[in-house]
Amino acid sequence: MPVRVITADDFGVNFVNKSFLTSGRDEYTVRFTQNPAEKHRWRPLTFNEVETLIKNGNTCTNWNTFLVEDPFTPSLIKNSLFAGLVRISSLTECYLRYHDFIVPAGITNSKIISCDIGANCAVHDCAYLAHYIVGNTVILSRIDEMAATDHAKFGEGVIKDGEDEAVRVTIDVMNEAGGREILPFADMICADAFMWARYRDDAKLMAQLKKLTQDSCDSARGYYGTVGDNAVIKSCRIIKDVRFGEAVYIKGANKLKNLTIRSSAAEATQIGEGVELVNGIIGYGCRVFYGVKAVRFVLGNNCTLKYGARLIHSVMGDNSTISCCEVLNALIFPYHEQHHNNSFLIAAMIQGQSNMAAAATVGSNHNTRGNDGEIIAGRGFWPGLSATLKHNCRFASFVLLNKGNYPAELDIPFPFSLVSDNLRENCLDIMPAYFWMYNMYALARNNDKFKKRDKRKTKMQKIETEVLACDTAGEIMHAMELLEHIFETAWTAAGNQPESARYLLTHKRDELKKLPLTAENIEHSARPVKILHGVDAWYAYRDMLVWYGVTVLAKYIDETGSDGEVFSRSGVCSRFNLQNGTIPWVNAGGQLIREDEYDRLRNRIGAGELTSWHAIHAEYDRLWERYPFDRAEHAYSVLCRLAGVSVLAESHWRTYLDEALRLNRYIEAQVLISKKKDYTNHFRDITYRNRAERDAVLGHVEDNAFVQQSKQDAQHYAELFAPRRGSTLVE
Numbered sequence: 001m002p003v004r005v006i007t008a009d010d011f012g013v014n015f016v017n018k019s020f021l022t023s024g025r026d027e028y029t030v031r032f033t034q035n036p037a038e039k040h041r042w043r044p045l046t047f048n049e050v051e052t053l054i055k056n057g058n059t060c061t062n063w064n065t066f067l068v069e070d071p072f073t074p075s076l077i078k079n080s081l082f083a084g085l086v087r088i089s090s091l092t093e094c095y096l097r098y099h100d101f102i103v104p105a106g107i108t109n110s111k112i113i114s115c116d117i118g119a120n121c122a123v124h125d126c127a128y129l130a131h132y133i134v135g136n137t138v139i140l141s142r143i144d145e146m147a148a149t150d151h152a153k154f155g156e157g158v159i160k161d162g163e164d165e166a167v168r169v170t171i172d173v174m175n176e177a178g179g180r181e182i183l184p185f186a187d188m189i190c191a192d193a194f195m196w197a198r199y200r201d202d203a204k205l206m207a208q209l210k211k212l213t214q215d216s217c218d219s220a221r222g223y224y225g226t227v228g229d230n231a232v233i234k235s236c237r238i239i240k241d242v243r244f245g246e247a248v249y250i251k252g253a254n255k256l257k258n259l260t261i262r263s264s265a266a267e268a269t270q271i272g273e274g275v276e277l278v279n280g281i282i283g284y285g286c287r288v289f290y291g292v293k294a295v296r297f298v299l300g301n302n303c304t305l306k307y308g309a310r311l312i313h314s315v316m317g318d319n320s321t322i323s324c325c326e327v328l329n330a331l332i333f334p335y336h337e338q339h340h341n342n343s344f345l346i347a348a349m350i351q352g353q354s355n356m357a358a359a360a361t362v363g364s365n366h367n368t369r370g371n372d373g374e375i376i377a378g379r380g381f382w383p384g385l386s387a388t389l390k391h392n393c394r395f396a397s398f399v400l401l402n403k404g405n406y407p408a409e410l411d412i413p414f415p416f417s418l419v420s421d422n423l424r425e426n427c428l429d430i431m432p433a434y435f436w437m438y439n440m441y442a443l444a445r446n447n448d449k450f451k452k453r454d455k456r457k458t459k460m461q462k463i464e465t466e467v468l469a470c471d472t473a474g475e476i477m478h479a480m481e482l483l484e485h486i487f488e489t490a491w492t493a494a495g496n497q498p499e500s501a502r503y504l505l506t507h508k509r510d511e512l513k514k515l516p517l518t519a520e521n522i523e524h525s526a527r528p529v530k531i532l533h534g535v536d537a538w539y540a541y542r543d544m545l546v547w548y549g550v551t552v553l554a555k556y557i558d559e560t561g562s563d564g565e566v567f568s569r570s571g572v573c574s575r576f577n578l579q580n581g582t583i584p585w586v587n588a589g590g591q592l593i594r595e596d597e598y599d600r601l602r603n604r605i606g607a608g609e610l611t612s613w614h615a616i617h618a619e620y621d622r623l624w625e626r627y628p629f630d631r632a633e634h635a636y637s638v639l640c641r642l643a644g645v646s647v648l649a650e651s652h653w654r655t656y657l658d659e660a661l662r663l664n665r666y667i668e669a670q671v672l673i674s675k676k677k678d679y680t681n682h683f684r685d686i687t688y689r690n691r692a693e694r695d696a697v698l699g700h701v702e703d704n705a706f707v708q709q710s711k712q713d714a715q716h717y718a719e720l721f722a723p724r725r726g727s728t729l730v731e
Helices: 029-034 047-055 190-198 203-215 434-438 440-453 470-493 501-507 509-514 534-559 578-582 595-606 613-625 627-643 650-680 691-698 705-726
Strands: 042-044 066-069 081-083 086-088 095-098 101-104 106-108 111-113 122-126 132-134 139-147 225-227 232-244 249-251 255-261 276-282 293-299 304-306 310-316 321-323 326-332 336-338 344-350 354-356 375-377 393-395 410-412 418-422 427-431 529-531 585-588 591-594
Touching: 101 122, 101 139, 111 122, 132 139, 139 225, 190 203, 190 326, 190 344, 190 585, 190 613, 203 595, 203 613, 434 440, 434 534, 440 650, 440 705, 470 501, 470 509, 470 534, 470 585, 470 591, 470 627, 501 509, 501 534, 509 534, 534 627, 534 650, 534 705, 578 627, 585 595, 591 595, 591 613, 591 627, 595 613, 613 627, 627 650, 650 705
Parallel strands: 066 086, 081 111, 106 122, 122 139, 132 225, 139 232, 225 232, 232 249, 232 255, 255 276, 276 293, 293 310, 304 321, 310 326, 321 336, 326 344, 336 354, 344 375, 375 393, 393 410, 427 529
Antiparallel strands: 042 066, 095 101, 418 427, 585 591
């Protein structure tokens, strides 16, 4: 568009093209709803005030459209230009301080075009400030350009009156080639993005989600940008179509365009030096610093982007941190950590509580003729140093990938496993239940670690952080079935008569341990896939299910005050439906929901029963409230399945409690043993002059905070199990 010459009379007016104004509306209609005059007592300037303003070097295209609110001190406005309808709330002689940055209230060396300025704001050296409603006690300092357009959408995936569908902002998560695009909106959480991206075959659902998003925003043109109370924006270059929450702190940004930045006094969001953010939603309490580039994105609450990270076409869940690296077309659930400047995460859905090591390349290596591959990983995914994956891959929860260039697609169904690329023997090695057997410290610390990192005040996205939960328990049961098939196959391959896996595990355990175990349909290659310590892993999996079932059920009985006839016909367990134990669970952005309940929710949305995102979020809340019962019901059915019964009797419960007490001691011991490995390694000591220096730096293993916590947890569980074990329950 060429540069046009306009007159002073046209400067600051006609914000909205008249062709988009319906009868009874003008360019200020929307503005007046955003900042109603009823909340203020604006008045025209007096002759003396105009004279003072002019003497102070100020100019205005029309002083009659310059309104103020008492008390008003005109001497605090200097060397500035005003155009259009300008409304300034009370302005008195005072100073605003943010940390060590102190500025006087007033307006100096700035151009203000059709804005509302709140009480006692400091607006200094703002070369172009247009069509913004600024809250009270706000600092705006040294900003090259800050403006809103009449079609501003503030990062949301909507279109305004008269706009073409092509301008709608979409985010292509999970797949570089598209096909899973979602529309961002201010209240979006991971659960919303997951539903939208995952269930693409549900045409009614897709249409309804798009409609809900479009309907969530007024399509009328003329919305002004807003800056919340007590915000600080300084030393920035270009700001366009951005909605700032209260108490936000922006410093040194290069470009902020088409954004909603949510912030509050309790959860202030901070945007730092050198960042360029376009087409995005930023949640409460986020921190974005030091050269970050993000385009088409959603950040959950309490997220951090820093040190030059690139985030494009991605949704990042609450309590996550990404530094230095490149993340493209990703759907990331809460508690993701990625800190190193040479890691890539591309075209993937990572289901949270995950960590990517340096030089890890998850994605970007396509095995098809197009860039349409995908990777899906369950909770706790941890690709190690220089781990490189090819599309397509799928991983169960809490899979640790050893360093390696994995040459083909992978489908790892074994949770809590260690996967290694064995170049010496040209095979893929999998050790199921690795964490339970050899790294209990990391496993037991998981829940405590993430709860401490949760600094959110606004917790819209519900998150399950327990390692053993309904999703992982289901994966464990499936993995045990796979191992049983592997045992039976290996037994007959060795020339033996066919036997059931349960018989072999009971009567031929030692012989079974000596057999080579291989799995099929794990890697898309001709090389073998070896299962390491498979028999021990099966028993470890069983122990994990017992621990899950007993702890969940014991807590539920304790919390519901159901001591007494727990297993009687009228007891708490009589309400459990055993069949529900076979129902899969969905990880909906961090919240675990029974699949049948989730399907019902999707059907209700598709049928138009839920008419807003607020209503959908209320359903998430309702399902979260009933989650303790659903989880206890699932735990009960798992224990029944392990016992081979349809109803859990007191005798079974006592047996399980005895096992749980044994496992409680095992977990406590293994936490110390696994952590102690860091202290008993000779090479751990070589950088220290003596043991005393090492202890001064590292401390004693017994004094480790989580080792101490594990002892307290063990005592807690012992006290939880003991009364249940000794109670007189009626069968």
